Amino acid sequence: MNSRFVPPRRSSRLARTVLVATALAAGTVAGTASSPDPTGGTTSTLADGAPAAQPTPTAASRSTRGREDSGAGTTSFVGWDTDARRTADQPSADGVLVAPAQGRRLALQQRVDGEWLTRSTLTLDHGGADVARVALTRHWRHAPTTRWRLQASATATAAAATSAVKEVTVTWEATDDPTLPTVLVTKDRPVRPAGYEPERLVRPEGPGQAGDVRLVPAAARAIERLAADAAAATGRELVLVSGFRSADYQEELFGRYAAQHGTSGADRFSARSGHSEHQTGWAVDVTEAGVDFTRFGGTPSSDWVAANAWRYGYVVRYPAGGEEITGYDAEPWHLRYVGEDLATYVHRTGTTLEEAFGVA
Ligand SMILES: [Zn+2]
Numbered sequence: 575m576n577s578r579f580v581p582p583r584r585s586s587r588l589a590r591t592v593l594v595a596t597a598l599a600a601g602t603v604a605g606t607a608s609s610p611d612p613t614g615g616t617t618s619t620l621a622d623g624a625p626a627a628q629p630t631p632t633a634a635s636r637s638t639r640g641r642e643d644s645g646a647g648t649t650s651f652v653g654w655d656t657d658a659r660r661t662a663d664q665p666s667a668d669g670v671l672v673a674p675a676q677g678r679r680l681a682l683q684q685r686v687d688g689e690w691l692t693r694s695t696l697t698l699d700h701g702g703a704d705v706a707r708v709a710l711t712r713h714w715r716h717a718p719t720t721r722w723r724l725q726a727s728a729t730a731t732a733a734a735a736t737s738a739v740k741e742v743t744v745t746w747e748a749t750d751d752p753t754l755p756t757v758l759v760t761k762d763r764p765v766r767p768a769g770y771e772p773e774r775l776v777r778p779e780g781p782g783q784a785g786d787v788r789l790v791p792a793a794a795r796a797i798e799r800l801a802a803d804a805a806a807a808t809g810r811e812l813v814l815v816s817g818f819r820s821a822d823y824q825e826e827l828f829g830r831y832a833a834q835h836g837t838s839g840a841d842r843f844s845a846r847s848g849h850s851e852h853q854t855g856w857a858v859d860v861t862e863a864g865v866d867f868t869r870f871g872g873t874p875s876s877d878w879v880a881a882n883a884w885r886y887g888y889v890v891r892y893p894a895g896g897e898e899i900t901g902y903d904a905e906p907w908h909l910r911y912v913g914e915d916l917a918t919y920v921h922r923t924g925t926t927l928e929e930a931f932g933v934a
Pocket of ligand 1: 816852857858859907908909
């Protein structure tokens with residue numbers, strides 16, 4: 575790799591040791607606050623971000639834009655290798671060029687809310703190593719693009735240096751697998767297989783319930799925490815109205831609504847059989863104690879839920895303003911568990927699930 579990369583002032587043949595930077599790989603890169611993410615976000619593109627702050631050194635190849643700092647009697651170079659080989663098990667791995675490397679500390683940093691946060695560090699202590707590898711296979715995926723840079727410390731013979739910024743574009747991939755929290759169910763995408771029922775459904779413990787509300791375990795645990803925190807914050811009780819609904823029950827429900835409001839009227843607020851998120855066990859309708867769920871919007875509990883559900887991996891699935899995209903009128907009571915990473919993304923970008931999945 576990097577056959578075009580010649581570090582400044584080191585024109586002799588290089589011992590190009592490839593350092594597999596395990597300290598910077600998967601898991602660790604996501605930071606300590608992030609748990610392993612089952613929701614399957616993917617990286618769609620990897621591209622160089624902003625150009626280097628200074629002209630690219632002529633000694634560096636066109637594919638390795640970095641920044642060259644002079645000082646301490648020698649030149650150092652830190653850059654990304656856009657030609658890095660990507661393997662099946664490290665699909666988004668990027669080579670990182672550091673020269674000279676011996677004894678330098680490499681920090682991988684991510685830009686979050688205007689600040690550079692160090693996600694991981696690595697000391698390059700292999701003799702003659704010029705190339706390290708990092709894997710950006712897991713990112714904090716809270717925005718459509720995330721920005722990364724590398725900082726290499728100074729040594730007795732090399733100045734400190736910072737790489738160019740690398741922008742990584744993030745997209746989310748919807749699945750048809752109803753056992754995963756990233757399943758996308760819409761008017762156009764039915765639950766598959768038809769008649770699906772989750773293998774395991776549990777009744778959330780804690781919050782009040784109108785009827786027999788059951789959810790898949792991950793969604794149940796999350797709504798328990800959400801309801802407890804909502805009650806503590808608002809002083810009002812959050813009540814669960816509806817969880818899993820079978821395809822048969824949904825058919826009955828839609829028929830009832832259609833009889834009252836006509837078919838096209840019912841289509842605005844009720845899913846047809848086989849097209850309801852409730853059939854997956856990942857969706858729950860909530861309301862405030864003493865309030866009919868259709869009047870949930872505007873209550874203190876609803877305001878709190880809209881502002882905080884993402885912290886528990888839930889999104890308000892049918893937001894006001896999203897009617898054209900989701901096909902449903904706003905439903906502040908209908909919460910959908912998608913996992914904390916994706917929920918955070920949806921919340922921060924103010925998008926719908928369809929937009930996050932790129933199918934809007
Ligand atoms: Zn619902």
